[in-house]
Amino acid sequence: MKSYGFITTATQIGRRVAQVLVWSVACASVASAQPADDEKLWKQLDLTEDGWLDGKELDGGWKKYDADGDSEVTKAEFVVGRAKERETVTTAAAGKPAQIASDGNLMTQAEILDFLSERMGTEPFKNPQRVQILQELVEIIRQRGLGFRDELRSDFRRQALKFSSSPELSAALHENYGAPTKQSWLMGTWTLGKTSAAVDFVVKDELWRQNEVSVNNVGILTLDPNGTYVWKIHKETLNGAWRKATDAEMRTQGGDGVVLLKGKATWDWIVMQNRVIELKDDRIYVKELGTRKLKEFGLRNTAKK
Numbered sequence: 634m635k636s637y638g639f640i641t642t643a644t645q646i647g648r649r650v651a652q653v654l655v656w657s658v659a660c661a662s663v664a665s666a667q668p669a670d671d672e673k674l675w676k677q678l679d680l681t682e683d684g685w686l687d688g689k690e691l692d693g694g695w696k697k698y699d700a701d702g703d704s705e706v707t708k709a710e711f712v713v714g715r716a717k718e719r720e721t722v723t724t725a726a727a728g729k730p731a732q733i734a735s736d737g738n739l740m741t742q743a744e745i746l747d748f749l750s751e752r753m754g755t756e757p758f759k760n761p762q763r764v765q766i767l768q769e770l771v772e773i774i775r776q777r778g779l780g781f782r783d784e785l786r787s788d789f790r791r792q793a794l795k796f797s798s799s800p801e802l803s804a805a806l807h808e809n810y811g812a813p814t815k816q817s818w819l820m821g822t823w824t825l826g827k828t829s830a831a832v833d834f835v836v837k838d839e840l841w842r843q844n845e846v847s848v849n850n851v852g853i854l855t856l857d858p859n860g861t862y863v864w865k866i867h868k869e870t871l872n873g874a875w876r877k878a879t880d881a882e883m884r885t886q887g888g889d890g891v892v893l894l895k896g897k898a899t900w901d902w903i904v905m906q907n908r909v910i911e912l913k914d915d916r917i918y919v920k921e922l923g924t925r926k927l928k929e930f931g932l933r934n935t936a937k938k
Contacts, residue, residue, distance in 0.1 A: 671715050675708060677761055684708055697751075739780035739812065742789040745770070749796040757796040767797055771805045775887030778812045782911055804885040807909060813888030814906040816877065817858070823917055823931035825852040854919065854931060856904070862893055871896060878903055882922065892922060904931075 680690055686706040691699075698706045698714035706714075749757070752766045760766065783806040784790065793802075826849040853865040856875065864871040878890035882903060890905040900921050907916035907930065915933035 671712065674762070675711060678711075679708075686711070739778045740774060741780050745774075745806075746789070746792055748773075749793065753796050763797070767799045767802055771801050771885060774805045774809050775883075775885065776813065778887060779806070779809050782810050783807045801885055808886040810908045810911075814890070814908070816889040816891065818906065818915075819889065819891055819904055819917065820856045820858050822853060822855045822934040823919075824850060824934050825854055825919065825929045825931050827851050827929045851929065853934070854904075856891065862896075864893070864896055866897060875904075878905075893919075 678686055678690055678695060684707065686695055687704065691704075691706065695706060695711075696704070698710050700710045700713070748770055749766075752769075753760050753763065757763060781789075793806075851866070853863075855863045857863075860874055860876070862871075862873055862875050864873070873894055873896060875891045875893050878892050882892065883890050883905070886905060886908065888906065888908075890903055893902040893904065896902040900923070903918075903920050903922045903925075905918050905920070907918055910916070917931040917933075919929045919931055921927040
């Protein structure tokens with residue numbers, strides 16, 4: 634059979650039909666639940682409209698759906714692959730470990746750069762799925778944690794910026810050193826302090842800056858595993874309840890956090906592990922839940938009673 638367009642031989646036609654028949658069985662259980670955005674994405678990727686992805690159509694990391702290893706992705710393979718990814722995210726949301734990394738180790742710089750290179754392709758800022766890809770990477774970082782501390786002027790940062798300047802990715806790289814926080818880690822007594830912002834002022838036509846000033850011992854916060862807290866603020870003592878922070882409330886930081894209900898000034902406050910600065914002591918942030926503009930820091934109280 635002579636080549637016309639994209640199908641070249643009768644043998645290839647037969648192989649295509651066989652692939653579709655085999656994969657349609659696996660696809661049947663998930664096709665009915667296929668989201669509309671999957672169908673839209675497929676139409677964007679299948680530039681030649683021939684029913685499979687190959688060649689440059691695989692740029693951007695879509696080869697990951699090539700289940701049979703023939704360097705082509707059929708629509709059935711695509712549908713099944715997408716369904717498995719959604720199942721992984723759903724499992725994580727249900728409080729079970731997502732099957733993102735088989736070894737469960739912290740992410741390395743090389744893994745992140747490889748992910749960006751494979752998924753983004755050679756023209757990352759033109760990739761139509763760049764937002765989705767970056768969101769996926771942020772979620773992986775949140776779930777696994779990082780085996781390195783982020784440095785803004787590092788060679789790794791310079792290489793990562795070739796693929797993205799996303800503020801969400803930058804925040805995830807900044808906030809997720811080490812393994813994701815377990816709720817039990819947050820329990821105990823914390824001595825609180827606060828840091829004032831830097832202030833610029835003018836003295837005799839000269840601009841002066843007062844740098845950040847830290848004030849220690851502004852309160853004591855005790856978190857009890859039974860779901861209650863005691864917040865001592867000078868002569869005032871607040872007794873209240875806490876709940877687990879939602880995934881959305883944790884934003885770009887992975888692991889567990891807790892929300893203090895009706896805390897200081899009757900506001901809700903979120904408590905999260907400080908996974909940014911490199912200190913030997915255990916540290917937390919206590920931030921006003923809504924704006925996050927008001928915050929205190931906490932140092933674990935290890936004094937014996």
